[in-house]
Amino acid sequence: MSLRLLHVHAHPDDESSKGAATTAYYVAQGVDVVVATCTGGERGSILNPKMDTPENWKNLPALRKAEMEKAAGILGIRQVWLGFVDSGMPDEGEELPPDAFARLDPAVAAGPLVKVIRELRPQVLTTYDESGGYPHPDHIQCHRVSMAAVEAAADPDAWPEHGEPWQVPKVYYDMTLHRGRYAAFDAAMHEAGLGRPYAEWLAQWSEDTDRLSRLTTFVPCADYFEVRNAALLAHATQIDPDGRWFAVPLEIQKAGWPTEDYQLVRSTVPAKLPEDDLFAGVRDEPDDYSI
Structure with a gap:
């Protein structure tokens, strides 16, 4: 069975900061993984001080496209x-x-994504939750457009010019950037005598008390944290190599929280929760979810 995974992200670099180790884990299994990037990141900032030059600001849209190509x-x-x-x-x-x-x-903006869904015919699609993961307007819109596109892609009367209808069997929210993960890293660093690199960040991070309870799926992808880091560094204008993304050694990350985490929000196949595989329930199913 050919397995296909579609990640929908708001900007270039989001695919590397959210779920990138999961991506590498499935690519290593032979899964066809596609990232649909909603915007070009044209109005983003330069977050790496070493790249903060007038020339780079002038060329930021082109730089972000080149960085995306390298990360891909x-x-x-x-x-x-x-x-x-x-x-x-x-x-x-x-x-x-x-x-x-x-x-x-969102119903109109869903059109291009409907086309991607119908062409790829993914068994799994990931996107952001209703808050966008954090309240950037493009992340919230990415959620809205993704969910509208999942509905429309399965509707024979919607966007007929974009191909045959396709019902995505499983839809997930990427929830990896949650407070519990970084609290675990901070505690592990403290236990190792290496300080508390996230203490200030955690003190300012008020999280819904039920957020951890929403997690349903824990992908064991620690062996691919190095790949994630390399993809992050490819986004040189966005990622400071001396910043907090890299404050915790990989071995401590692997021991402290070895998964990337998701919430299963839609499934046309039986789901036994918790899961450790985004494709649980579809690997042995017929490869046909067309309408």
Whole structure:
């Protein structure tokens, strides 16, 4: 059976900061993994001080595309651009730019993703939860567009120009960036006598008390944390190699929290929770979920 996995992300670099070890884990199994990137990251910032130059700001859209290509090669994935424009992160009370992705009607913006779903015919799709994982307008919109596209892709009357309908069997929210994970890393560092690198961050991180209880699926991908780090570093304008992403040695990460974590939110196949495989329940099913 040919296994196919579709990750939907808001910006270039999100595929490397969220679920990248999972991606590498499945690529190593021969799964066809595709990343659909909603926007080009045109209104992002330069977060690596070593890259913060006038020339790089001028060329940021092209740089981010090149970084995405490099990261895709490291992860072993195919990547497609959905063609929307980054909304930026407006200050409170500030309006979004007129061409912003987050301004669009999700039912309309779902069109390009419906086409990707029907062409790839994935058994598994991952996206963000209703909060976007964090409240960036493009992340929240990515959630809305992803869920609208899953519905529309299965509807024979929707977007007929984009191919035959396809019902995605399993849909997950990527929940890896949760407080419990980083609290575990911080505690493991303290126990190893290496300080508390996330103490200040954790003190400011108020998380819903039920967030951990939402986790259903724990992918054992610690052997691919190195690949994740390499993909992160490919996004040189976005990732500071001396920053908090790399504050905890890999061996401590592998021991402290060796999984990336998801919430199963839709399934057309029987699900026995908790799971350790995004493809649980579909590996032995007929490879046909067309409508």
